Amino acid sequence: MNVLAGISSAGQPVHEQVPAAQVVGGRYRLEATPALVDGCAAGDLVEIDDDGRVSVIERGGNLAIQSFAERDAFDVDQIEALRKAFAAEGGLVEAPSHRRFVVVTVPVQAGFPRVEAIMNGWSETTGSGWSFGNVFDKEERPLNWW
Incomplete structure (x- = not known):
């Protein structure tokens, strides 16, 4: 899954590929902890908006x-x-x-x-x-x- 990690100095979005399994609809269970995307870890249930921003729905602990x-x-x-x-x-x-x-x-x-x-x-x-x-x-x- 491609998630937004931030914006480059040139103003371009920077994405990180994070392994995740689709659970239902637009929700995913992260299978690995991202290196560049803050706020989440492996095991978290997340939603990804159209820009690639991650919202944690449930923490995986x-x-x-x-x-x-x-x-x-x-x-x-x-x-x-x-x-x-x-x-x-x-x-x-x-x-x-x-x-x-x-x-x-x-x-x-x-x-x-x-x-x-x-x-x-x-x-x-x-x-x-x-x-x-x-x-x-x-x-x-x-x-x-x-």
Whole structure:
């Protein structure tokens, strides 16, 4: 499914292809957490408007986390370390073959302190920042869906 990720500096819409299964009518269940589209995660039931904007109808219970490489790409070992850390929490770490970013999907039951500890420790070793993709709105206020 093609969803709106934002607008480019040239004023053109930027879309991200996100795996999703059509549930009924115009509703879809996200099968992966987007890298560029904020506000949603794998497992969410969503609607997509004509412009490709996502509206979450029902939360799937997963936190979305994104990290973008400060250098050219993350090392394979760095990504594997993150995968191992989140596997113990029931999480999934995905990265494209170019490894310029990673996306983490983890059940909210893992808890914010644990998730933040893993990401902060990993961030120290990679030198890259990270952010939640579905915890805050555009004004940085908590969405409080959990």
